[in-house]
Amino acid sequence: MEYIYSAMLLHKAGKEITENAVKAVLTAAGVSVDAARVKALVAALQGVDITEAIKKAAVAAPVAAVSTAAPEEKKKEEKKESKEDEKKAEESAAAGLGALFG
Numbered sequence: 426m427e428y429i430y431s432a433m434l435l436h437k438a439g440k441e442i443t444e445n446a447v448k449a450v451l452t453a454a455g456v457s458v459d460a461a462r463v464k465a466l467v468a469a470l471q472g473v474d475i476t477e478a479i480k481k482a483a484v485a486a487p488v489a490a491v492s493t494a495a496p497e498e499k500k501k502e503e504k505k506e507s508k509e510d511e512k513k514a515e516e517s518a519a520a521g522l523g524a525l526f527g
Contacts, residue, residue, distance in 0.1 A: 427456050428466045436475045442467060 431450035435442045444463050451458045 427451060427454065428462055432466060432470060433475070433479075442470055 428447065428451070431447045431454070432442050434450055435446050440446055444460075444467050447463045447466060448458050448460075451463070
């Protein structure tokens with residue numbers, strides 16, 4: 426995660442995201458630098474419009490938050506329904522037992 430943060434910091438500062446720049450940021454933060462990960466990060470970001478990627482992520486985040494809120498409400502409703510279903514099942518079981526001993 427710190428590798429991505431270093432790239433975002435460089436981008437925000439208006440600096441070019443190079444291997445040396447990423448290494449310098451990570452070193453300054455006290456992170457033990459893995460050269461292979463730095464190289465992979467820089468290669469993965471080649472040709473990527475970071476500003477546009479951040480905008481897309483910002484738009485997707487509220488949608489994800491809304492979609493995760495709905496299941497919680499459903500769970501509450503399901504719990505209420507399941508308690509009612511349990512009561513009905515217990516009542517019908519009790520009625521069945523009454524018929525056996527009745």
